[in-house]
Amino acid sequence: MTLKQEPLPSKTQLIDAQKQLALWVHDTPVLTSTYINDLIGAEVFFKCEQLQRMGAFKMRGAAKALLDLSMGQRAMGVVTHSSGNFGQALALAAKMMDVTAYIVMPDQTPQVKKSAVRDYGAQVTECASTIDARIAATQLIASKTGATILHPSNDLSVIIGHATAAMELLDCIDGLDHIVAPVGGGGLLAGTALACHHFGHQCTCLGAEPIEVNDAFRSLQSGKIESNAQTNTIADGLKTQLGDVNFPIIQALVQRIDCVSETEIIHAMRLIYERMKLVVEPSSAVALAALVKHPERFQGKRVGVILSGGNVDLSDLPF
Amino acid sequence: MTLKQEPLPSKTQLIDAQKQLALWVHDTPVLTSTYINDLIGAEVFFKCEQLQRMGAFKMRGAAKALLDLSMGQRAMGVVTHSSGNFGQALALAAKMMDVTAYIVMPDQTPQVKKSAVRDYGAQVTECASTIDARIAATQLIASKTGATILHPSNDLSVIIGHATAAMELLDCIDGLDHIVAPVGGGGLLAGTALACHHFGHQCTCLGAEPIEVNDAFRSLQSGKIESNAQTNTIADGLKTQLGDVNFPIIQALVQRIDCVSETEIIHAMRLIYERMKLVVEPSSAVALAALVKHPERFQGKRVGVILSGGNVDLSDLPF
Numbered sequence: 001m002t003l004k005q006e007p008l009p010s011k012t013q014l015i016d017a018q019k020q021l022a023l024w025v026h027d028t029p030v031l032t033s034t035y036i037n038d039l040i041g042a043e044v045f046f047k048c049e050q051l052q053r054m055g056a057f058k059m060r061g062a063a064k065a066l067l068d069l070s071m072g073q074r075a076m077g078v079v080t081h082s083s084g085n086f087g088q089a090l091a092l093a094a095k096m097m098d099v100t101a102y103i104v105m106p107d108q109t110p111q112v113k114k115s116a117v118r119d120y121g122a123q124v125t126e127c128a129s130t131i132d133a134r135i136a137a138t139q140l141i142a143s144k145t146g147a148t149i150l151h152p153s154n155d156l157s158v159i160i161g162h163a164t165a166a167m168e169l170l171d172c173i174d175g176l177d178h179i180v181a182p183v184g185g186g187g188l189l190a191g192t193a194l195a196c197h198h199f200g201h202q203c204t205c206l207g208a209e210p211i212e213v214n215d216a217f218r219s220l221q222s223g224k225i226e227s228n229a230q231t232n233t234i235a236d237g238l239k240t241q242l243g244d245v246n247f248p249i250i251q252a253l254v255q256r257i258d259c260v261s262e263t264e265i266i267h268a269m270r271l272i273y274e275r276m277k278l279v280v281e282p283s284s285a286v287a288l289a290a291l292v293k294h295p296e297r298f299q300g301k302r303v304g305v306i307l308s309g310g311n312v313d314l315s316d317l318p319f
Numbered sequence: 320m321t322l323k324q325e326p327l328p329s330k331t332q333l334i335d336a337q338k339q340l341a342l343w344v345h346d347t348p349v350l351t352s353t354y355i356n357d358l359i360g361a362e363v364f365f366k367c368e369q370l371q372r373m374g375a376f377k378m379r380g381a382a383k384a385l386l387d388l389s390m391g392q393r394a395m396g397v398v399t400h401s402s403g404n405f406g407q408a409l410a411l412a413a414k415m416m417d418v419t420a421y422i423v424m425p426d427q428t429p430q431v432k433k434s435a436v437r438d439y440g441a442q443v444t445e446c447a448s449t450i451d452a453r454i455a456a457t458q459l460i461a462s463k464t465g466a467t468i469l470h471p472s473n474d475l476s477v478i479i480g481h482a483t484a485a486m487e488l489l490d491c492i493d494g495l496d497h498i499v500a501p502v503g504g505g506g507l508l509a510g511t512a513l514a515c516h517h518f519g520h521q522c523t524c525l526g527a528e529p530i531e532v533n534d535a536f537r538s539l540q541s542g543k544i545e546s547n548a549q550t551n552t553i554a555d556g557l558k559t560q561l562g563d564v565n566f567p568i569i570q571a572l573v574q575r576i577d578c579v580s581e582t583e584i585i586h587a588m589r590l591i592y593e594r595m596k597l598v599v600e601p602s603s604a605v606a607l608a609a610l611v612k613h614p615e616r617f618q619g620k621r622v623g624v625i626l627s628g629g630n631v632d633l634s635d636l637p638f
Contacts, residue, residue: 029348031370050596051350270633277369277598277629310596314589314638 008249009160011198017064017160018167024063024096025164028052030172035275040291042298045176047169050280050310054120056237057165057188057308058089058152064161065090065150066097074099076146081127081134083109084237085309086152091122102147104137110313153185154243162191167199169304176203179304180287183207183216183257184238186246188308193253203304207250207257208290210235210265216242216250217257234262234318237283237309258290258297265289266318272307273319281312327568328479330517336383336479337486343382343415344483347371349491354594359610361617364495366488369599369629373439375556376484376507376627377408377471383480384409384469385416393418395465400446400453402428403556404628405471410441421466423456429632472504473562481510486518488623495522498623499606502526502535502576503557505565507627512572522623526569526576527609529554529584535561535569536576553581553637556602556628577609577616584608585637591626592638600631 028048036044049057066078077100080090087103094101101122105114106129117124127137142149152158165188166179179200181192193205209217212233218226225247231239242250260268269285271292272278284307291298291305347367355363368376385397396419399409406422413420420441424433425448436443446456461468471477484507485498498515502508512524528536531552537545544566550558561569579587588604590611591597603626610617610624 029350031348034372053353055596273598273633277374279592279596279598314592314636317633317636319633 006248008197008252009156009194013160014163014167014194014198018164020067021060021063021161021164024093025060026052027168028165030169031276031278033276036271036288040295040298042291042295042300043302044291045169045173045302045304046276047165047304047306048278049165050278050284050307054085054088054092055309055311056085056089057162057306058085059093060164061158061161061187061191062086062089063093065155065157066093066099068157069148073148076148077102078150079104079138079141079145079147080150080152081105081138082152083113085311087117088113088120088311090150091117091120095121100147102141102145104134104141106134151243153187153240154245155187156245159187159190159194159246159249162188163195165306166192166195166304169306170195170199170203173302173304175302176200176304177301178204178206178298179306180206180208180290181306182235182238182283182286182308183209183250184283185240186216186242186250188306189216189254190246190249192306193249197253204255205253206290207254208287209257209259210238210286211259211261213239214259217259219247220251220254220257223251235265235283235286237281238286258294260286260289260293264293268292270319278307279310279312280307281309282318284308284310325567327516327571328475328513332479333482333486333513333517337483339386340379340382340480340483343412344379345371346487347484349488350595350597352595355590355607359614359617361610361614361619362621363610364488364492364621364623365595366484366623366625367597368484369597369603369626373404373407373411374628374630375404375408376481376625377404378412379483380477380480380506380510381405381408382412384474384476385412385418387476388467392467395467396421397469398423398457398460398464398466399469399471400424400457401471402432404630406436407432407439407630409469410436410439414440419466421460421464423453423460425453470562472506472559473564474506475564478506478509478513478565478568481507482514484625485511485514485623488625489514489518489522492621492623494621495519495623496620497523497525497617498625499525499527499609500625501554501557501602501605501627502528502561502569503602504559505535505561505569507625508535508573509565509568511625512568516572523574524572525609526573527606528576528578529557529605530578530580532558533578536578538566539570539573539576542570554584554602554605556600557605577613579605579608579612583612587611589638597626598629598631599626600628601637603627603629
């Protein structure tokens with residue numbers, strides 16, 4: 001696969017995105033925990049995107065992607081395939097902006113997630129669980145309705161939208177040394193890296209990834225996009241594949257990706273529930289797991305952590 | 320029982336308490352949920368005391384009680400009996416202020432709670448689970464060591480300390496019509512009522528209580544302190560008995576107490592987890608349960624809700 005060689009999104013593009021999104025997304029709180037600071041030996045600042053509208057940072061990218069459509073495109077609607085947070089985010093953002101949204105969801109998606117998307121007013125189309133079936137169903141809807149296909153993470157508007165979480169964190173907390181974000185499809189990490197690059201002064205961007213699906217870690221090592229042979233992780237939001245739009249940004253701007261085990265993710269998740277009193281989904285715990293695993297790498301630093309979302313089945317917590 | 324007829328704590332006493340406590344407690348965030356606003360038909364502002372140090376508002380009263388000791392008393396330490404948040408709060412506040420704390424805990428208290436108190440550096444004494452055994456053990460320690468006995472809720476310093484949560488909420492949100500607080504021992508409700516009285520303009524204070532332990536509701540009706548025949552509620556923080564220091568304040572300043580069932584508490588608790596992504600203990604859900612039960616009473620209003628704490632056994636959630 002040849003990577004797209006585009007110039008990096010500019011500082012102005014990010015500033016414009018932040019201004020545009022101010023109407024549509026929350027400037028989420030930044031919280032701290034003395035216990036966790038002592039545990040890591042660092043000052044850790046948690047950007048709480050689980051408190052974002054619909055419960056995840058995906059709201060930012062979805063809203064930005066809609067704002068970047070032409071008037072003509074808006075009239076025809078948008079379509080995406082997602083079993084997770086991006087489907088809900090696009091449904092809600094589209095409802096708020098009065099755009100028709102079509103969401104393709106695998107038929108094995110839990111009923112509660114399909115209901116959430118329908119409750120936001122989007123039209124749900126079910127398909128078989130394979131990636132080929134999802135893409136085919138999406139393309140069919142696009143060709144029938146003229147709806148614009150939006151990708152949950154491998155899209156520049158989405159990436160720029162996601163960047164605004166780290167921009168707010170940098171606005172709010174001075175002198176950060178690092179911001180750590182989880183990496184799945186790569187949209188959040190690429191956006192966070194852009195924010196650090198343009199607004200971070202000395203602040204570097206780090207990724208955190210489950211060992212079980214560490215395609216991004218391996219891609220940084222090999223210099224080309226790698227795939228996951230399996231997706232056996234509790235961090236269901238991070239099973240998705242790195243893309244050719246976000247990988248070049250990650251390659252250019254992310255200092256390092258740390259990998260963590262399933263046990264380490266669950267332990268960090270429990271810390272966030274017990275010590276911070278916050279409901280997060282497993283994907284959100286991956287960045288803290290990286291800090292807990294390698295405290296020596298963060299000793300004495302000021303570290304931002306993006307808590308990515310809180311949409312979790314409470315009757316199925318791993319503790 | 321003859322009630323203590325004392326003048327109400329003054330506005331100046333509350334202002335002084337807020338200044339004194341600024342060093343020792345967090346000014347906790349106020350969060351909102353569009354979903355819950357729509358559900359109630361009101362604007363609801365949640366004061367997040369589960370994000371307070373040690374996870375509950377009790378930190379405020381414990382710290383204020385220590386600040387009100389004379390130098391001579393401080394040197395001799397403090398003692399209380401508690402199986403819950405006040406024990407942890409006093410242990411932590413005492414550690415921060417370099418005071419010796421003795422905490423009497425029933426021997427059936429979960430190990431994790433005893434460990435939390437010991438981790439904060441307090442000396443734990445175990446006793447039988449009866450209230451008589453608890454009082455006897457507390458008095459024995461006081462007479463042996465000279466430590467000052469502190470009551471978790473029926474103490475004016477504690478009540479004034481607790482008042483600072485609602486003071487911060489009123490500082491932060493203009494034009495509140497009501498603040499609703501859960502009532503167990505009555506310290507939080509009395510403090511909240513004092514804050515509304517002195518700083519609330521048109522804001523009235525309401526209580527919320529589990530039907531199963533509604534001694535405060537019945538006490539307001541009868542005009543004298545009533546007891547609970549049993550304490551069969553999931554809201555373990557609210558099993559305690561109303562006292563003769565806080566009841567006169569509640570009687571003078573609380574407009575009404577709404578009672579809610581166990582099912583209503585669990586439903587409200589689930590709403591807070593699922594929609595607000597916040598970990599709270601069952602007692603914290605009682606005030607929201609009152610809003611959900613009687614939305615017509617809050618229609619079109621601006622309502623503050625005190626989320627009292629988040630110390631809960633995550634492996635034993637009721638959903």
